[in-house]
Amino acid sequence: MKEHIIKRLHSNVKTLQKLNKNKKKTGKIKYRKVLHSIPLMQYGITYKVDIEKNSIHIQGFDDFKVIGLNQIPENSEFATANLIERNGDYFLHMTAYTPKEEKILNKKAIGMDLGIKNQVSFSNGIKVQYQVPVSERIKRLYHVFSRSKYNKETKTRSKRGFKLLNKINGEFAHQNNQKKDINNKLAHYIADNYQYTAYQNDNIHSWSKFYGRRIYQTAIGEFRNTLKKKVRTPLEVGRFMKTTGVCVNCGMSMHLDLSDRVFTCPSCGYISDRDVSAADKIMKEGLSLWNIGETLAEDNASTSNMLDYIKSIPHVKASISVEARSPKQTEVAEAPSAREG
Numbered sequence: 001m002k003e004h005i006i007k008r009l010h011s012n013v014k015t016l017q018k019l020n021k022n023k024k025k026t027g028k029i030k031y032r033k034v035l036h037s038i039p040l041m042q043y044g045i046t047y048k049v050d051i052e053k054n055s056i057h058i059q060g061f062d063d064f065k066v067i068g069l070n071q072i073p074e075n076s077e078f079a080t081a082n083l084i085e086r087n088g089d090y091f092l093h094m095t096a097y098t099p100k101e102e103k104i105l106n107k108k109a110i111g112m113d114l115g116i117k118n119q120v121s122f123s124n125g126i127k128v129q130y131q132v133p134v135s136e137r138i139k140r141l142y143h144v145f146s147r148s149k150y151n152k153e154t155k156t157r158s159k160r161g162f163k164l165l166n167k168i169n170g171e172f173a174h175q176n177n178q179k180k181d182i183n184n185k186l187a188h189y190i191a192d193n194y195q196y197t198a199y200q201n202d203n204i205h206s207w208s209k210f211y212g213r214r215i216y217q218t219a220i221g222e223f224r225n226t227l228k229k230k231v232r233t234p235l236e237v238g239r240f241m242k243t244t245g246v247c248v249n250c251g252m253s254m255h256l257d258l259s260d261r262v263f264t265c266p267s268c269g270y271i272s273d274r275d276v277s278a279a280d281k282i283m284k285e286g287l288s289l290w291n292i293g294e295t296l297a298e299d300n301a302s303t304s305n306m307l308d309y310i311k312s313i314p315h316v317k318a319s320i321s322v323e324a325r326s327p328k329q330t331e332v333a334e335a336p337s338a339r340e341g
């Protein structure tokens with residue numbers, strides 16, 4: 001194990017050297033008191049996993065009971081791992097290989113609209129809401145922490161205050177992980193099931209000016225970044241393209257207030273959920289910008305699978321918009337009377 005720590009140090013120094021040569025800022029090399037991570041390079045020697053007993057063995061230490069082994073997919077082959085200490089908790093980050101599944105994607109496409117009220121709305125009618133609010137525990141801890149002793153001269157905090165700070169950081173890290181987990185699961189599902197994914201390059205950064213806390217609680221910007229990396233063919237639609245209040249049926253464009261949640265086309269009578277309609281528009285725009293012709297129609301079976309999957313993610317609410325499945329209502333209703341006259 002020591003050998004690998006030294007090896008890592010060597011390679012870190014080499015990287016720094018290279019960066020220095022390329023005139024990048026690197027800073028000075030300093031001694032460290034504590035090591036926060038230990039690489040475990042050889043599975044079976046430096047560490048071993050026993051999924052049935054929920055335990056891991058680390059060379060030079062004993063066996064440890066752990067939680068989270070159920071995250072490892074079946075038939076995984078273990079590679080390297082990293083033992084990490086964060087705010088007083090210990091984690092093992094493992095790399096595992098799974099046999100690749102071949103999926104037939106049927107050239108399916110999906111569009112999505114990112115927003116404040118519904119975090120993600122999909123062109124198939126699914127609307128997703130999620131938020132990980134600042135927990136009561138953080139608020140309580142912070143309240144106690146703000147009363148802990150702080151010595152202005154020596155710039156040190158009492159042992160108790162230091163411990164509290166560790167706890168608070170740990171809690172924040174936990175919440176950020178929850179958000180990351182939601183984003184990863186959503187993006188993973190889309191990447192696995194759709195060949196083409198269209199989204200708009202909205203200026204999410206500017207939203208946080210008006211909706212700071214809600215944007216923070218959802219990390220929606222991070223979701224888009226995860227998406228870009230994971231999906232097979234991302235189709236990015238420009239920021240200034242009008243997608244809200246445009247009829248996907250006849251192209252009629254109108255102004256919608258923020259409170260107008262349902263879009264009813266004054267020209268052809270097409271009715272749709274505001275955000276779902278925007279997602280639909282984004283998909284059509286993306287497909288036409290990249291000259292991708294007609295895609296197969298969305299089958300209802302995969303939509304309900306997707307809804308079930310999204311609902312199973314903790315902290316996530318999902319619903320299907322009713323309007324999305326009943327277009328051209330007025331046209332159908334008017335047709336008989338027109339014939340009679």
Ligand SMILES: [Zn+2]
Nearest residue numbers: 247250265268
């Ligand atoms: Zn219309």
